[in-house]
Amino acid sequence: MKTLTKLIVPLLLGVLAACGDEPTPGSGPVTVAPKSVTVKAGDSTTFTASVEGTSEPKILWSVEGQDSGTITSTGVYTAPAQAGSYTVVATNAVDGTKKDTASVTVTPAVVVTLTPASPTVSTAGSIAFTAQVTGASDTSVTWSLKEGAAAGTLTAAGVYTASSTPGTYTVVATSVADPSRSASTQVKVEAVAVTVKPNGSTVDQGAVVEFSAVVTGASNTGVTWSVEGGGTITSSGIYTAPTQAGPVTVTATSLADPTKKGSATLTVRELAVTITPASQTIPASGTAAFYATVTGTTASTAVTWSVEGGSTNGTITSSGVYTAPSKAGTYTVVATSVANPAKKASAQVTVGAVSVTISPATVTIAEGATTTFTAEVTGASNQAVLWSVEGGDGNGTITSSGVYTAPSKAGTFTVIATSAVNPDKKATATVTVTSASDVVVTITPASQTIPVSGTAAFYATVTGTPNTAVTWSVEGGTTHGTITSSGVYTAPSTPGTYTVVATSVADPTKTATAQVTVEPVSVTITPATVTIAQGTTATFTAAVTGTSHQAVLWSVEGGDGNGIITSSGIYTAPARPGTFTVVATSAVNPDKKATATVTVPIAQGADYTDPTGNGWKLVKNTAASSGSHLVLDLVGPPGGSGRGVDLTLLVNPVQATWAKVTPSDTEYVTNRLFELGAAPRLIKGGAQEGKLSVGVFQKGTTVPATPYTGALLSVALDVKLDPSLPAGSRIPLSVIKAHALPATGDLSTINVAVGRIVTQ
Structure with missing residues (x-):
C-alpha cells in the first residue's frame, strides 16, 4: 500500500500542476478524532479522520516508529505489548502533504496466570490452585467452575474438591481489578484404580516375591499391603511364602x-x-549310587537315606551309595526330606543270585591245538573263577586265564569254571578233539587287485574238522598291509603284490594263501574340455584310482585372474576371453594330478532377453535384429490407447552405440502404430554418447487414439564387438525418463521395463 501511494501521489500532483491553481476535490486538510486516547497493552481502539471539503475522505493510516502497534485501513489501532506513548498518523491519499496525528498512551495490561496447569485428581480428591495477577495493584481474583456444581466445589482460596463423577472440568480465576481478564485450566478427574503385579506366579515354599502396585486416578499413590492364604508381606510389598502349599x-x-x-x-x-x-x-554285595532331588522349597534340599527293613537288607551312605546284602532279593531305598520329614521317595534294588556262564559253550579243535574260554559271573561283584578239566590232565589242560590245550587223542572233554566266592556255582563247556590228519584250508577269492590303502575281504573254508576257525596274517608283516580277524585286508601305501595267509585253529600246520595286487595312484578329470561364457560356471569331477582316498585339491593355473574353482569342483570363468587350465591334485599323493581346458570365447554377437510383466516394456524385434544389431520395440499395456510417447534411454557407450533401425531411416526412431498424418510429422530422435532421446506423437485430437495392440515404436543399437569382450558379458541398459500421451488428459510419466543385453 505504501509503495502504491508513493506512485499515485506524485502523479496526482503533476496533474494538479498541469491544471493551474484550481484545487482538487478531497485534497483539503485532515482532522483525526480522538486526538488522544489511553488503552491497555494488547487492546484495540478506533480512530476516525475527516477531510475538509469532502464527505468521502481517502485516508492512509500509519503508526510512527517500530513496534508501536498496528492500525488497519479502517483506523482500528491495536496497542503493542510494551507500555508507552505512541503516535497514529492519518494522511490524505489525495494530497500526501495533508496529514494529522493522534496520541496513544498504552498502559500495562492485566494478566492472570493459573497454576498448576492441567492437573489430574481422583474423584472426591482435592487440589489447591494459585492465581498470579500482573498489571494491576489489586492482585485478588474470584474463583469459579465453568461447569458449575456438577464439576465439584472451589473455595475462595482456590482449593478445588473434585466431583464424584470422573470427567474433565474447568477452573477459572477472574481478576478483581479487571473482570475482563481471567485464566483457566482443565482438571482431569479420574476414578481411583489399583493394579498389582506379578499375578499368577507359582513359587517354592519360603520363596520371596516382590510385588508392586500402580494407583491411577489419585495423586497419592500409596497403598497398604495384606495377604490371605498364608505367608507375610512388608509395607513395601516384599512377600515371603509359607511352608505349606496352596493358593495365596x-x-x-x-x-x-x-x-x-x-x-x-x-x-x-x-x-x-x-x-x-x-x-x-x-x-x-554289589553297590549302586542313588541321587535325590527336593523341589518346592527354598529351605534345605538335603535328604536322609535309609533302607527299609534295616541293615540285613543292605546299607546306604549319607551320599546315597547302597551296598547290597549277600542274599538275593528285592529291597527298598528311601530318601526323606530334611526340610519336611513327611515328604519322602523310594527306589527298588534287585539283588541277583550268583551264576556262572562260559563262552564258547562248545568248541571243536584238533589234537594238541589250543582254544581260549572266558567266564562271566553274575550276581556277585567278584568275577574270579577257578578253571579245571574233568578227568584230569589226560583230557587236556587249562590255564588260570582259560587257555585250553587239547590232548593228543580224539574225544569229547569238559572244561569247568567255578565261582571263586561261591564254589557251588559253576558252568561247563564241551570240547570236541578231532584227528588233525585230514584238515584242509582254502581262501576265496584266490587273488584281488585294489588301490593303495584300499581294502579287500577274504573268506576261508576249513574242512576235515568241526572247528572251522582260522587266524589271518600277511606275509612280510604290517609293511605289506594288515588284515582283521574277519579277513578284511587293508593295502599299504606302496604299490606291489602281497600275500594273505589263513591258518587253521584246529591244526596250525594247515594254511592257505591268496595274492593281492596293489595298484599305483592316478587322477582323471571330467569333462576334459569345456567352453563357457564369462562369469558363468562349469562343474568338474575328479576320479582317483589306485587309492581309497578320493579327495583332490582343485586349482586354476595362473591364479584367480584365470577364474576360480571351489573345493567341490565348481569353476567360475573370468570376465575376459581366453583358454584356461583347471588342475585336480590328489590329496594324499600331491605328485599325481590331472588337467582340464576351459575356453571363454570372444563375443560374436549379442542377444536381448525381454522383461516380464504386462506393463510398458522394451522387447526384442527378432525379425529386425541380427548379429550385434539389436532392434527393440516399445509396447504398451494391453487394453490401453494413446496419442504418443517419448523416452530417453542410456547404454554404456564403451560397449554399444545407438543406431537407426535400418540404414535408410532418417531418424533414430521408427514409428510402428501411431497415425502421424501429413508432414510435418511429430517424430524425432537424437543420440549423443550413450544417451538416446526419441518421441512419436499424433497431431491434434481429430484422429482416434491408437490402441496398444503391438509395437508402438522401434529403436536400435549396435554392440561393439572387441577381442577383449568375452561372450556372456552383460551390457547395462536403462530408461532415464519416459512419458505417454493418453487418449484423454495430459502427458504423464510412465515406467518402462527393460530386459538384459548379453554378448553371445
Whole structure:
C-alpha cells in the first residue's frame, strides 16, 4: 500500500500542476478524532479522520516508529505489548502533504496466570490452585467452575474438591481489578484404580516375591499391603511364602481411597522328593549310587537315606551309595526330606543270585591245538573263577586265564569254571578233539587287485574238522598291509603284490594263501574340455584310482585372474576371453594330478532377453535384429490407447552405440502404430554418447487414439564387438525418463521395463 501511494501521489500532483491553481476535490486538510486516547497493552481502539471539503475522505493510516502497534485501513489501532506513548498518523491519499496525528498512551495490561496447569485428581480428591495477577495493584481474583456444581466445589482460596463423577472440568480465576481478564485450566478427574503385579506366579515354599502396585486416578499413590492364604508381606510389598502349599491372594489397598484395592494370586507349590534312578539291578554285595532331588522349597534340599527293613537288607551312605546284602532279593531305598520329614521317595534294588556262564559253550579243535574260554559271573561283584578239566590232565589242560590245550587223542572233554566266592556255582563247556590228519584250508577269492590303502575281504573254508576257525596274517608283516580277524585286508601305501595267509585253529600246520595286487595312484578329470561364457560356471569331477582316498585339491593355473574353482569342483570363468587350465591334485599323493581346458570365447554377437510383466516394456524385434544389431520395440499395456510417447534411454557407450533401425531411416526412431498424418510429422530422435532421446506423437485430437495392440515404436543399437569382450558379458541398459500421451488428459510419466543385453 505504501509503495502504491508513493506512485499515485506524485502523479496526482503533476496533474494538479498541469491544471493551474484550481484545487482538487478531497485534497483539503485532515482532522483525526480522538486526538488522544489511553488503552491497555494488547487492546484495540478506533480512530476516525475527516477531510475538509469532502464527505468521502481517502485516508492512509500509519503508526510512527517500530513496534508501536498496528492500525488497519479502517483506523482500528491495536496497542503493542510494551507500555508507552505512541503516535497514529492519518494522511490524505489525495494530497500526501495533508496529514494529522493522534496520541496513544498504552498502559500495562492485566494478566492472570493459573497454576498448576492441567492437573489430574481422583474423584472426591482435592487440589489447591494459585492465581498470579500482573498489571494491576489489586492482585485478588474470584474463583469459579465453568461447569458449575456438577464439576465439584472451589473455595475462595482456590482449593478445588473434585466431583464424584470422573470427567474433565474447568477452573477459572477472574481478576478483581479487571473482570475482563481471567485464566483457566482443565482438571482431569479420574476414578481411583489399583493394579498389582506379578499375578499368577507359582513359587517354592519360603520363596520371596516382590510385588508392586500402580494407583491411577489419585495423586497419592500409596497403598497398604495384606495377604490371605498364608505367608507375610512388608509395607513395601516384599512377600515371603509359607511352608505349606496352596493358593495365596496378595491385596494392595489405596491410601487415597480405601474402598479401592487390587489383588494378585500366586500358588505355593508342594514340596516333593524324587530318586534317580527309580530302580537298579546289582549282584550280591554289589553297590549302586542313588541321587535325590527336593523341589518346592527354598529351605534345605538335603535328604536322609535309609533302607527299609534295616541293615540285613543292605546299607546306604549319607551320599546315597547302597551296598547290597549277600542274599538275593528285592529291597527298598528311601530318601526323606530334611526340610519336611513327611515328604519322602523310594527306589527298588534287585539283588541277583550268583551264576556262572562260559563262552564258547562248545568248541571243536584238533589234537594238541589250543582254544581260549572266558567266564562271566553274575550276581556277585567278584568275577574270579577257578578253571579245571574233568578227568584230569589226560583230557587236556587249562590255564588260570582259560587257555585250553587239547590232548593228543580224539574225544569229547569238559572244561569247568567255578565261582571263586561261591564254589557251588559253576558252568561247563564241551570240547570236541578231532584227528588233525585230514584238515584242509582254502581262501576265496584266490587273488584281488585294489588301490593303495584300499581294502579287500577274504573268506576261508576249513574242512576235515568241526572247528572251522582260522587266524589271518600277511606275509612280510604290517609293511605289506594288515588284515582283521574277519579277513578284511587293508593295502599299504606302496604299490606291489602281497600275500594273505589263513591258518587253521584246529591244526596250525594247515594254511592257505591268496595274492593281492596293489595298484599305483592316478587322477582323471571330467569333462576334459569345456567352453563357457564369462562369469558363468562349469562343474568338474575328479576320479582317483589306485587309492581309497578320493579327495583332490582343485586349482586354476595362473591364479584367480584365470577364474576360480571351489573345493567341490565348481569353476567360475573370468570376465575376459581366453583358454584356461583347471588342475585336480590328489590329496594324499600331491605328485599325481590331472588337467582340464576351459575356453571363454570372444563375443560374436549379442542377444536381448525381454522383461516380464504386462506393463510398458522394451522387447526384442527378432525379425529386425541380427548379429550385434539389436532392434527393440516399445509396447504398451494391453487394453490401453494413446496419442504418443517419448523416452530417453542410456547404454554404456564403451560397449554399444545407438543406431537407426535400418540404414535408410532418417531418424533414430521408427514409428510402428501411431497415425502421424501429413508432414510435418511429430517424430524425432537424437543420440549423443550413450544417451538416446526419441518421441512419436499424433497431431491434434481429430484422429482416434491408437490402441496398444503391438509395437508402438522401434529403436536400435549396435554392440561393439572387441577381442577383449568375452561372450556372456552383460551390457547395462536403462530408461532415464519416459512419458505417454493418453487418449484423454495430459502427458504423464510412465515406467518402462527393460530386459538384459548379453554378448553371445
